[in-house]
Amino acid sequence: MMLPGILYYIIYHYIPMGGLLIAFKKYNLVKGIWGSDWAGFDNFRTVFTSPDFWDLLRNTLVISVYRIVFNMLPDLLFALILNEIRLQWFKRVVQTITYGPYFLSWIIVYGLVFSFLAPDAGLISTWWRDNTGETLNLLTDKDWFRPILIITDIWKSTGYGAIIYLAALATINNELYEAAVVDGAGRWRQIWHITLPGIREVFVLLLILRIGHILDAGFEQVYIFLNARVYEVGDIIDTWVFRRGIEQLDFSVAAAVGFFKSIIGFVLVVTANKVAKKLGGSGIW
Template sequence: MRTNVNMISGDQPVKKRMTTHVWKTFLRYKWLYLLMVPGIVYYIIYHYVPMFGLVIAFKKYNLMKGLWGSEWVGFDNFRMIFSSPEFPSLMRNTILISVYRILFNMLPDVMLALILNEIRAPWFKRVVQTITYGPHFLSWIIVYGLVFSFFAPGAGLVTTFFRDIGWGELDVLTNSEYFRSLLVTSDIWKSTGFGAIIYLAALASINHELYEAAVVDGAGRWRQLWHITLPGIREVFILLLILRIGHIMDAGFEQVYIFLNARVYDVGDILDTWIFRRGIEQMEFSVPAAMGVFKSVIGLVLVIGANKLAKKVGGSGIW
C-alpha cells in the first residue's frame, strides 16, 4: 500500500512538469500557433461544418421543408444510383479518365524536372520554367478556347489546314475516339510545369556530396541519375501517386464539363458531370449527395489501400 502511494505521489510531479513544459512550449511559439488559427478556422467552417449536410443523402430533400423537415428515406437514394442504367457507364468513364491521367501525366512532370535539373545555364532554365509553368494559371475556359481555335469542326486552324491540303475533314472535338486523348493531352500541357516544380524542390534537397562521391567512384551522369537522383525523388513520387489515387473518382470535373458535348457523352460523361446535371440543373439534391458520399468512401478506401501498399514496397506513405 505504501508503495502505491509513493508511485502516485511520484507521478504527480511528473505530470506537473509535463504540463509546465507544454505551457512553456506554447508560449515560446505562440505567434506560430496564432498563424495557424486562420487555417484551422477555414477548415472548420468550409470542410467540417458542411459535413452535416451529408444527411441529405439519406433523405428526400425538399427546399421548402428544409434539412430537418425532409422525409427520411435511408439508403433509397443509393439503391437508385446503383440500379440506374447510367451508373456502369459513368463509373467506367470516370475510372478510365482518371487512370489515363495517372499513367500519362505523372511521367512528364518527372522528365521535365530532370531535364531542368541538368540545365547549367540559369537564364535558359528560367525561360523554360516560365514557358512551361505559364499554362497552369490559365482557366479551363481559356484552354478550351485555344483548343477550339485549332480544332473547331470546319473552321479551326488545324482542321482548315487538313482540308486545304486534301487530307479530308479532321474531327477532334466531337469524335468519341479522340475525346479522352484530348483531355489527357490538354491536361499534360496545362499541368506539367507545376508538377515539375514540386520535383525540382525534391531534387534540390538531395545532398550534393552524394554526386561528388559518385564522380570520385567513376559514375557517369546516367549512373548518378539511376542511383542518386531517382531514389531521391521516389518518396515525393509515391506521395503524389497516393494523392492522385485518392482522387480517382473525380476525373477533373472542370475540364470534362467544359470539353463535353452531346456527341461524346458515351465516353466523356463522368460522375461529377452527372451530379452537376442532377443537382444544379434538375434541382435534385438527395441523389447527387448520395453519389458524393459514395465517391468519398471509395476515395478513402483507395487512399488507405495505396498508403499501405506504398509502405510494403519500401515507401514511407502519407502517415
C-alpha cells in the first residue's frame, strides 16, 4: 500500500534533485546537464554580487513576515469564531462562503481587485474621483502595494486556512469544557485556558512550516500584481529568478538561487523546531 506513495516521492522529488548540478555548471540546453562545463561557485557569486540582490532579499523577507503575521492570526481567529457558532446550518453556510475564494486563481482575484481599483473605471477609484476630484491609483502606489497583497491574501485564504484549526478544535475533550462550566468559567476563560492550549501544538507546527518557506513570498500573487512602478517594494527573489531563468534562459543562476533558498529554509526549519522544543512544544520531530 505504501509503494505508490514511495514511488511518487522517488520519481518527482528525489530524482529531480540531480538537477541541482545546474547550479554549479554553465548550463547549455544543447549540451545538457552532464555535457555542460563546470562553473564552480560562479553562479552563486553572480547572485550575491548582483546590485539588486539585497533589495530583493529585503522585499522577500518583509512580505513573507507580513504573510506569517497577518495570515496565521486571521485563520486562528476565524476558526475560534466558527467554533463558537451553535447554529450548525449557519456555520456550514459561513464555511462554504469563506472557503470559496481559496479555489479562485490569482488571475481572477487580480481581475476583481482591478475592477475596484482601476484608475479610470474602478468602482472605488470612480467614487473617490467623483467625491474628491482626485485620481486614485492604488495599484501603482508603492505605499499600497504590500497592504493590497496582504488584504487580498487574507480574503482568499483565511476560510480555507481555518480548516486545520477547526480539526484541532474538534479533538479537544468536551469534558474539559463541562468541568470549566462547573467551576464557573465563562466563554472567554474557556477559550483562554482550554481552547488555545488545545490548538497550541498545531499553531507551532504551522508556524515552523511557514518559517521554512520564508523565502517564498508568494510568486504567483506578486508576479500578477507587480508593475514597473512598484518594483522597489514588490520585486522579490522569485520574480527576479523568473526573469533571469525563464525570460533570459539563464537556468544556472536560477538554479543557484533555488539551492540557496533550500539551504536557508532547511536551517530555519531545524532552528525553529529546536526553539519550539525548548519552549515546551513537541515540534515536528
